Amino acid sequence: MLKLTDVVTHYGPIRVLKSVTLEVRVGEIVCLLGGNASGKSTTMKTILGVVRPTAGRIEFESQRIDRLPSESIVRRGIALVPEARRIFGRMTVWENLSMGAFTRQAAPPAELAQDFERVYALFPRLEERRQQLGGTLSGGEQQMLAIGRALMARPRLLLMDEPSMGLAPALVDQVFDIIQTINRQGTTVLVVEQNAAVALGIASRGYVLQNGRIVLHDTAAALLAADHIRRAYLGED
């Protein structure tokens, strides 16, 4: 579904992504692991067109997207749950979700109503707080909102950038349960994570990114098994 081939991305003179090749197939949950400064967020940004790759190709459903502006890429069915949530604090929960559905303005209201229902079903707390300003929500609630907002776009591929960051362990489990539910409901997921254990717990395959390069690629089970060896490896930058 999503294919990156030898993607290179620069920040000014610095080559952040040196060569990234990865693939996400329909229906999977794939995780991209790595420490700080490994290039995880840059990979996300490159996929989404926030940053243009210097070399390489990115294909989504067999069509090249690496030269397109963000709004076109997103309209093809990719949504992002960004690092640190980045919900619109000055808008209400409802408005945030509504913005999530921005690319679907042509859709009939009944469909949109369905999407709201689906999100509220996954996150009852959001329904309770739907007139509240995003900035007043707790960290966990904001994470839910960020996910819900992304779902409103009815993405076929959901990108998640470090969903566990800043959350208490119980919440992390909850979030990853929800990711699995979303996946079962038909959305392909690419999760970028520092927390290898929990990410590999739900993924089918995993890639390890280090210094802008994919250094490891295997099934989740294999990676987990090797994890007690890799933990130091993954843990260090």
Next chain:
Amino acid sequence: MDVLQILPQQLVFGLALGTVYGLIALGYTMVYGILFMINFAHGEIFMIGAYVGWWVLTALLNAKLTGLHPVWVVPVMLVPAMLFAGLLGVCLERFAYRPLYLRGATRLGPLISAIGASIFLQNAVMLTQGARMKVYMTSLLFPRTWRVQVAGASVSALVLVMIGVAGLMMWGLHLLVQRTTLGRSIRAVAEDREMAAIMGVNVRRVIAVTFFLGSALGGAGGVLVGLYYTQIDFFMGYSAGLKAFTAAVLGGIGNIRGAMLGGLILGLVESLAVTFMNPAYKDVVAFAVLILTLVFKPTGLLGETVAEGEKV
């Protein structure tokens, strides 16, 4: 001069002045909210709106039509003024600002370009329209006998129309920004441009629309001011612009409700100050308010706390 006697009148006038300031202030605040730049040329857009309105009014009067009634003449003046002002704003953004902020230039670049645009527009109008002022023949449209008693003050119908029109437009903008998808996209871009783009918002288009709206409102303010003060010249944008900017800052720049509130307050304060002191220093009131606000509460009345050391 019995102060108490003229006080109600001054208050009503202050209210009218305030709504107009608010209208113009919205242009500054909307652009600042979305681009974090001060559109220094906004005062000139307001001035050009006034000229367009004058042009329409004079054309209508010269055509010697019968049945000239403000109820249709005023909208007929407003529409072209707002359209022209709006489009001018869009052009400014496209050619004088976008190349700069796309480059990620520091704050200096856009501000200086805006100052350049302001000077350019002032002189373009002066050269094409003449340096002498133009006169709005308002009395032909609003006979002086049309007055209304409001709370012990005798107020001209014109003032009420000003308040009405400005108020209506502000309310319309409020609805647009709060209730429509376009409004939400504007707010999203203002809050987090990158995320808005990731939601699929065409950021460049939203910025252009914001400029259009803010400039159109400024143009409307120009027509209203022209109607009231009757004299317009190519330089009027400068002081009106600074005052409207003060209003925007007072209310909390970037905050739409703030601009309206700031406008009202400034209008009232200025009108009251003129009652009690030497009118020659009227402009000093606005500057004093500006400086005091920026020094003591730079986020304005309705603004949020600005992070210390925020990169400009």
Next chain:
Amino acid sequence: MTAPAGWQRWLAIVLGLAALVGPLVAPSDYWIGVMARICLYATLALGLNIVVGFAGLLDLGYVAFFGIGSYLYAFLASPHFGLHLPFFVAVPVIVVLTAFSGILIGAPTLRLRGDYLAIVTLGFGEITYLLLINLDRPINITGGPSGIIRIDPPALAGFVLTRNLEYHYLFLAALALTLVASARLRNSRIGWAWQAIREDELAARAMGINTTVAKLQAFAIGASFAGIGGSFLASWQHSVFPDNFLFTESINILAMVILGGMGNLLGVVLGATLLVALPEVFRDFQVYRLLVFGLMLMVLMVFRPQGLLAGEGRREEEPEPTPLVESEAGPGAPAGSG
């Protein structure tokens, strides 16, 4: 600090020679006057360069100091208050007083950033103008709209300046001193502090630089240069009027600094030269002067924001941290700003 590049050195030599010899071969006294005016404005521009170019503080109200300096000279050396201090006594006094006014005006702006700083300084410039034009009642301090006239020309040991030629060399000498002072400042501890503040104020503070003092110093010293320029104007023109000190003059001087290249001393002088001389050369098109000026500012910012001779160390365009896609309109603004 960088030495001027090859061709810049030639430019400096050419300009220097022109300044020294030009008046002797000028076609008319009028043109000597123009040259004198160039020196005057170059001094002013160098003063603003300290505030804007070195310290990175966008001052849109610099004309206030110019006006204050001029009027102070008028107070000290004219029949207006009956004081007739000699030129070389008055000027140092004015330098100190304008420096003080620089601190007064700069103080409220210390916590403000970029745009706001610009607007507040603009406000102070306007207030100064309004005071100059209105403070003729109840007591006549400034002479109101008609200003102050019959101001004493500079005199030293009985020799009174009368010809443009003499004024030119006086101003040139002052300009030379100002240039040397600017260069010294730039390479001094204060200069480094200013550069640090210009690049990143927070980091500068973290390095232990007292940014408050440094900024006030910038304002004070910049203002004092304007004080000198103001004294020169008053004594040369023998009069001062409020309309000498409008906002457009602030922008004019700012344009000189930017056109040449902020922070670049030679550039500033070049900017002053161009912006004084070109309108004279194109006198016939005077009516279009401001139109072209406004256009020039826009074009300059879009196509060459670093000025003709790129300002040293200051890059108007910071290197983009992210190669942004066309649809992105610039770096995302920090959220939650007021």
